[in-house]
Amino acid sequence: MEGFGPLGFTPDALAQESLRFQAKLRAGLDTLHQVHDIDYGATAREEVWRDGKVVLYRFRGDRAPTARVPLLIVYALVNRPYMVDLQDDKSIVRGLLERGEDVYVLDWGYPDRSDRYLELEDYIQRYIGGAVDHLRHEYRMDGVNVLGICQGGAFSLCFAALNPHKVRNLITMVTPVDFHTSDNMLGNWTRGLDVDLFVDTLGNVPADVMNWCYLTLKPWRLFVQKYVGMVDVLDDPKALEDFLRMEKWIFDSPDQAGEAFRQFVKQFYQGNGFLKGGIDIGGRTVDLRNIEVPILNIYAEQDHLVPPASSRALAGLTGSGDYSELSFRGGHIGIYVSSRAQREVPQAIHDWLAQRAK
Amino acid sequence: MQGVDDFEAWNRRYWNAWGDALRATQPSGGAAMPGWNDAMDWWSQFARGGLPQGDEAVSRFNAQAQGWFGQMQQLAAQFAGRPANAVDIASAWKQALGGDGANPFAQVFANMPGSAQTDPSKFFESFAPWLQSMQRDGRSWLALPAFGFAREHQERWQQLAQAQVELQQQSQAYQTLLGEAGQDAFARFERKLEARSAPGKQLESVRALFDLWIDAAEEAYADIALSPRFRDAYAALVNAQMTLRGRMQKEVEQMGSQFGMPTRTEVDSAHRKIVELEREQRRLRDAIEALTRQASQPQARSAPDAAPAAPEKAPDKKTTTTKTATKSTKAVSKAKPGRTR
Numbered sequence: 001m002e003g004f005g006p007l008g009f010t011p012d013a014l015a016q017e018s019l020r021f022q023a024k025l026r027a028g029l030d031t032l033h034q035v036h037d038i039d040y041g042a043t044a045r046e047e048v049w050r051d052g053k054v055v056l057y058r059f060r061g062d063r064a065p066t067a068r069v070p071l072l073i074v075y076a077l078v079n080r081p082y083m084v085d086l087q088d089d090k091s092i093v094r095g096l097l098e099r100g101e102d103v104y105v106l107d108w109g110y111p112d113r114s115d116r117y118l119e120l121e122d123y124i125q126r127y128i129g130g131a132v133d134h135l136r137h138e139y140r141m142d143g144v145n146v147l148g149i150c151q152g153g154a155f156s157l158c159f160a161a162l163n164p165h166k167v168r169n170l171i172t173m174v175t176p177v178d179f180h181t182s183d184n185m186l187g188n189w190t191r192g193l194d195v196d197l198f199v200d201t202l203g204n205v206p207a208d209v210m211n212w213c214y215l216t217l218k219p220w221r222l223f224v225q226k227y228v229g230m231v232d233v234l235d236d237p238k239a240l241e242d243f244l245r246m247e248k249w250i251f252d253s254p255d256q257a258g259e260a261f262r263q264f265v266k267q268f269y270q271g272n273g274f275l276k277g278g279i280d281i282g283g284r285t286v287d288l289r290n291i292e293v294p295i296l297n298i299y300a301e302q303d304h305l306v307p308p309a310s311s312r313a314l315a316g317l318t319g320s321g322d323y324s325e326l327s328f329r330g331g332h333i334g335i336y337v338s339s340r341a342q343r344e345v346p347q348a349i350h351d352w353l354a355q356r357a358k
Numbered sequence: 359m360q361g362v363d364d365f366e367a368w369n370r371r372y373w374n375a376w377g378d379a380l381r382a383t384q385p386s387g388g389a390a391m392p393g394w395n396d397a398m399d400w401w402s403q404f405a406r407g408g409l410p411q412g413d414e415a416v417s418r419f420n421a422q423a424q425g426w427f428g429q430m431q432q433l434a435a436q437f438a439g440r441p442a443n444a445v446d447i448a449s450a451w452k453q454a455l456g457g458d459g460a461n462p463f464a465q466v467f468a469n470m471p472g473s474a475q476t477d478p479s480k481f482f483e484s485f486a487p488w489l490q491s492m493q494r495d496g497r498s499w500l501a502l503p504a505f506g507f508a509r510e511h512q513e514r515w516q517q518l519a520q521a522q523v524e525l526q527q528q529s530q531a532y533q534t535l536l537g538e539a540g541q542d543a544f545a546r547f548e549r550k551l552e553a554r555s556a557p558g559k560q561l562e563s564v565r566a567l568f569d570l571w572i573d574a575a576e577e578a579y580a581d582i583a584l585s586p587r588f589r590d591a592y593a594a595l596v597n598a599q600m601t602l603r604g605r606m607q608k609e610v611e612q613m614g615s616q617f618g619m620p621t622r623t624e625v626d627s628a629h630r631k632i633v634e635l636e637r638e639q640r641r642l643r644d645a646i647e648a649l650t651r652q653a654s655q656p657q658a659r660s661a662p663d664a665a666p667a668a669p670e671k672a673p674d675k676k677t678t679t680t681k682t683a684t685k686s687t688k689a690v691s692k693a694k695p696g697r698t699r
Contacts, residue, residue, distance in 0.1 A: 005437075005441060005442045005443045005444060005446075005447070005551075005555050005560075006443075006444055006447065006551040006552070006554040006555045006559075006560055006561055007434065007437050007438065007442065007447065007560060007561055007567065008560030008561055008562050009434070009438055009439075009561070009562055009563060009564075010438060010439045011435070011438045011439050013438070013562075013563075014431075014434055014435060014438045014564060017563050017564055017565070018431065018564075025401050025405075028401075028405055029401070029404050029405055032405050032406075032408045032412045032416065033407060033408040034408075035408060035409060035412060036409065038409060038411055113625070113626075113629065114629050114632070115629075115633075116626060116629055116630075117626075117629055117630045117632075117633035117634070118633060121637070122633075122637070126637075126640060182584065183584065185580070185583050185584055188583070188584055188585075188586075188588070188589045189583075189588075189589060189592050189593075191589050191593070192589050192590055192592070192593030192594075193592075193593050193596055193597070194593070194596075194597045194600070197597060197600045197601065197604065198596065198597075198600050200604065201600040201601075201603050201604040201607065202600070202603075203622070203626065212470070215470060216467070216470075217583075218576055218579075219463070219466050219467065219470070219579065220466065220572045220575045220576050220579070221572060221576055223418070223422065223423070223466060223470055224422060224423050224426050224466060224572065225423075225568075225569065225572045226423075227415065227418050227419040227423035227424075228419075228423045228424075228426075228427045228565075228568065230415060230419060230423075231419075243415070244409065244411045244412055244415060245411075247411055247414065247415050248411045251414070
């Protein structure tokens, strides 16, 4: 169709494409009713510690761990942590277990109105601290390995800075550090927000508000294109299951405890405290230079939530003499669930930890 | 499944008719897609009934994805097989969405699922009857200077009315920015189409055309959304929404308290006390433990270099299922005695 401008298709080709679309829709009438298993969780786990709604799970692989130091995964508050163990072929946890790591995941639960006054101190010192102390006690060691993801990475940095002797190796994954990079949309939107008015009015921040905010970061992709793309997999039960499982995770958002949200927005999003100072957790100042343990900072090159520049700002801020970065080709979600992630991320973490276990 | 069979038969006729219409398209005419929305509504109706997550995904597809894609199919049908340049196609797309006044972003946002807590228009919708009754009752008071025994009520209602006006203004300012993003998206779409006009770069499907529009729209949106102007407008909108919501909550509390009902403020106050007590208790516990540890240090020194293998069985599994913060603290307290580090 040269010489016809940008459109290279004929009416006949268009009709054929429409017929294929129709066939997919028709198939969907069967597959949508056949799909039953979109439950999450690929790996056996057991509760080993609890404080209120917060639970520490130990994950069990097919073989006993070979690593002597447990690895605690600290996830963000804004979604559920089962993203790291979503399904058989999409599980960072499983990949770590297969390589001999001893994996624990902290599950924040679903805060309700009685949790409105939980502060960052509660999340960092009480909950992360409680889980870490539990592991230190059970393994009779001074410090454990911590893998902080996204906001959980920011919490882990705070925890390590406030309790340097309790962390042996620190891994941060898609973790925001500089909240004021020019490509940080969330950072831009929250900068002028009257967060006091916001939290005083709403109390806890409802999950609907959080979801709305995330969807509006890329409204066309996340609310239009994605569901047109869903038609592509309507004739593939397995792919449809995967799609719906991901949908379940995306919309399974806990409310955010109001006071912790207020503090996080003020000190991190507005104050950019890791860079500018002024992060106060329970009356103690966070100074990243207190972190002298080895750090592996993993970021995603196409991350629209935590831009690479935001994560990479960590370089030079800590007191660690052993700082490494790992660049992942993918986005904020792909780093957990893509096939590339399954191949690369657990192996990289395991290798890095193994080198430091000697 | 009689219903599905009916759907299939109906759908086959529809698609065949549309295919015939496409093949008969003349250079001067644009093939319409009569009944696309009806077809998709039918499909959505039959597609539901499986898992809740499946139904929700179908609803999201039906809410707008199918509508946008259907419109793009119409655009493609209008130009398929005809010599059309980027300007013609982009212009037709813009016209299809409302011409110079088109605000495709506003359309996308309006059809996103959201509660009154998120979308300003839904916020108005949900509370409009209540606000209207407030205004009706209080209209005669609003313009008067506040004095006398009802002065406080009058002031509150005045503030409520002001907050409502403020939200409408900020919402308008925000929509204006979205409108700008929309116009920029059309311009970008045209440039992208132009870039695909060279031989070997042509778009080969409706889907590719649709994806090109999505790219243009997202780029235009990102440009605006990352700007200081958007930051200010966004903050002003959210702040105005929270102000109005807060004023309304105050009115509800006022009414509730007149009937002796517990208010949100009172419950929050109790929750605050509980959390503060918990925090204090934890600090005391930690201080006591530190002292205990200090006193017994020679006996209980930790030995990280001689760490044992990982515990085979999960130790001390806590199965507490208490839900309130107060009770959970007890569960933690029970777990602590006797432990050493």
